[in-house]
Amino acid sequence: MAHINIDGVQNVQVSKPIPSEKTPLQQLEIMERYTETYQRFSGLGKARREVECLKVIFPTMFRRIEDADLIAGRLDFLPIGFGSVTSVGGVGHYCVFHKLRAFREQLDTEEQRARVDRLYDFWQEHDLKTLYCQDILGDATTGFFMQYEPPYMATARLSGMMLDYNKLVRLGVGGIVSQIDDRLDGSSDDERDFLAACRDAMLLFQDVIDREVELCEEAMEGASPARRRELALMRDDLEAVRTRPPETFHQALQLFWLYALCAGCINYGRLDIVLGPFLKRDLDSGVITDDDAYRYVKSLWTMIENRRTTVNGRVIVGGKGRPDVEAADLFARVCLRVCKDCRYVEPQFTLRFDSDTPQDIMDMAYDAIGAGATYPTLYNDDVEVPAVEYGMRVPREVAEQYVPFGCTEFVIQGKSVGTPNTLLNLLKILQISLNGGHDPYDGVDKSAGAQVRPLEELDSFEKVYDNYCRVLDRYMDKSVEDQYHSYEVMNREVSFLFTSILMDDCIERGRALLDGGVEILGGTNETYGNINTSDSLFAIKRLVFDEGRYTLKQVVDACNDDFQGPGEERLRLDLWHCDKYGNDLDEVDEMANRCYEYVAKGIRDRGIAKGMGYYLIVISNNQTNTDWGHMTAASPDGRRAGVYLNPANNPQGGAATGGPTAMLNSLAKFDARYHAGSVQNIKFTPRMFNHDRKKVKMLFDTYFRRGGCHLMVTVCDKGELEDAQMHPEKYPDLIVRVAGYSAVFVDLPKDVQDEVISRTLWDS
């Protein structure tokens, strides 16, 4: 077996994390205890090992309560521990090696550092992600996340789990324990291991509640009378939900929050369904005031922000499939107020809407966007629900529970796994196909076994296209196998107990999430450079085959020279000025759609053949389009070597010149049924967005009626971003939508800033 070292940055991290509360020595001891426990319980079943390991970190790693907190629950994580995603800790039993090395430097003595080294060496053989990488890495075709030389990356993670919090607030802790107990009766050995561990996890959760009670009491010492009353309420409500289901909004909020922390979930989903009825009841009966509701939600916003996951933190309101619409909308309105006032980069606040959404909610949403919050992001249920129904092959009522997580990928709340564990750089794949199977970036063979035709044989456009598809086919074949294998490896190592407990139908089936427990085993594949690829193909078609202005060899050679050869800059300009996607031009948009459908259907069909519930592409991007672009050669769309790839399915920066209607018309052309989310960014000046608000609303309304599925809107001034690059100190709270996430602009790396600036800013 190849020994793979995946030491290095493993996730996009723009927001700066809050350091651990524990001293370095305490942290070291916890990690050692965790490691010993892992060793001791290996061989006693993965579920048992998991819960025993969880007991090492819970409730120990919970932090003290901050002065402004109105709900309890702050959690630290260490370079070694248990989790679901790389954004908080890592995946399964994890070690984040570069963080462990950085931690090592905080220690005082050689002896302590040697102890870290022993941990490092041990986890080199046991970190879940490393185990996965050992299976799938080995040649130049496949990279780990974030390794950008290959045209394809695969990783193990369990991103985007959105749990069934309705079940939690309906049954309460006690009710869930009873459900497990009922199921334990007459269970098989296999089932018993899993269910007993689930039961222990719920008891551990009660320990966490007890610890939070203590932390409330500690915080009360020396606090002002007003603060003591708040803390007393927190303490009482923690005690209230220790066993019984919550009865008030505050109790429900508290219970949900602590559970999400224990499960390592960083996307929260449709909280209006979960919390709305509690809110309504409390407001109706006078238990709380509007102001209380606002303060509680604001506290939740702060807690979510403080987890600093950069690309996650989804809170979703609105849309179809909500049993108590009135109560849910009440909650949505509070969130909209909080979102506008806070202007945090997280939560990624999301509004699902349809033709029935009340006008005042839409207006509040536009007001928040117009104020520069970048939130809410907008999802059009009239398009998305039928698309999900088809794409994921689920009944309408299940499709109604779709939720975008992370950068935009969809899952079904409480019912599906949809983690994006595979990623394709389509532009690199095109380049490999044009260079006899070699990547012009580094000259390495990355044909992945495809029969790549040499350039001389590509004497028609259809042959060029077919050659691209041949290479892409091989990578799609790899993708589905590696996606599936990530589940096999994760399942071999862990049960994801807290997640399993709130996912249909793990408890009833007596099986862990990835062990046949989850109702819908889906998955997603992030595709990058979609538009660079189709624009490149279009430019080849037009300039080489339709007009004969250049030979294919001239174009490919010029790209491989990064247009530095004689006459090649002229060639580049001709490529760049060739019609581009994003301007409502049928021929080039059809090329984009042809490429889109090929990869989208290719992935979808392979998922079905593999027996997965669904496996769909997502056209999102965090900053991977920028990072991957650095290691991608110049391309026939006129893009120079190393330049960022186009963001999501938006045009390359500078290519959209026909105005916002033209851009939106292009964006609306992809059939939403074949993807599980596609990020649509648009950027306006305040002058246009706020002064011409009525017309901008009509613009959006029409776009959505024409089949637009989604929009993420940034409102910023002309020159403002450029000025912020030069004078960051003046713009501490200037927020932009990068793609699937928002960020404080000045916290972004310069190259990502440049990519955001390059996008067309619509002004009046």
Add this chain to the structure above:
Amino acid sequence: MGDADKTITVMNLERFATHDGPGIRTAVFVKGCPLHCPWCANPETQSLGPVHFVDGERCVGCGECARSCPNGAISLVTEGGRRRPRVDPARCSGCRACERACLREAIVLQGHVMSVGEVLSVAERDRDYYEASGGGVTLSGGEPLMFADTALAFLREARVRGLDTAVETTGNVAFETLRAVEPYVDHFLYDVKSLDESSLRNVVGGSVKLNQEGLRWLAARCPDKINARVAVIPGFNFDDEELKGIIDWLWEIGVRRVNLLPYHTLGLGKYAKLGRDYACSRSSLRDEDLEELHEYALSRGMESKVGA
């Protein structure tokens, strides 16, 4: 030749135009204007001959454009210590060889000749947006009614295609043209710059008589189609008495809607690219500067709006 086949020189085709008539519109800016307002925000539309923008920041003075020109229309001149091309419009044939020769894309011939049908086919792609917002197409310029036959062809063809039409005019056009196009126009965005014959003639080269005659006729015939537009220009008409006089006159002739347009400097960069001096104020007016006039128009019973 049918209306759709007639050609026009389009200087800019702006989709999602929000300030050129009601709703979401596509504005078509055509070439040629009888006036020469020194504050014009689209100075490239004024002349009838070919006009090039030369971007001083991009141009390195290499002279490739001059060498490429088959007609010898480009010479290099030294301005402020830097060499830059100057185009003789009389010799330019509009072949765009200079554009292709310039790898820095510093020199660009403005405008494209398009058929009416081509232009309207682009505009029709946003039909859904027009229908949702009460928008349509706007013919603007320059002075779009300067060439009666193409303007008529455009407006008639737009009508055939069921598009709402607006015209932005200086009113300095032959009366017969106005009369000919009127049945095909849904909205006249009609400039009234001054009531003073000598100042209009001396500063912009326009005729008050022509301007007033046209508007009077429209006001009598189709008052609902009219939005009078009063651009407020410091050093020209930014004078309480004069502006109120314009409002009063509009009211008298039966115009009921007016847009008060605060002077802006958004066109300033274009003068540099044309190698022309800009003689007007370098600071824009704010909406608030027109508040009093706006109140006055309202008090007269006008439907007034600051901004387009």
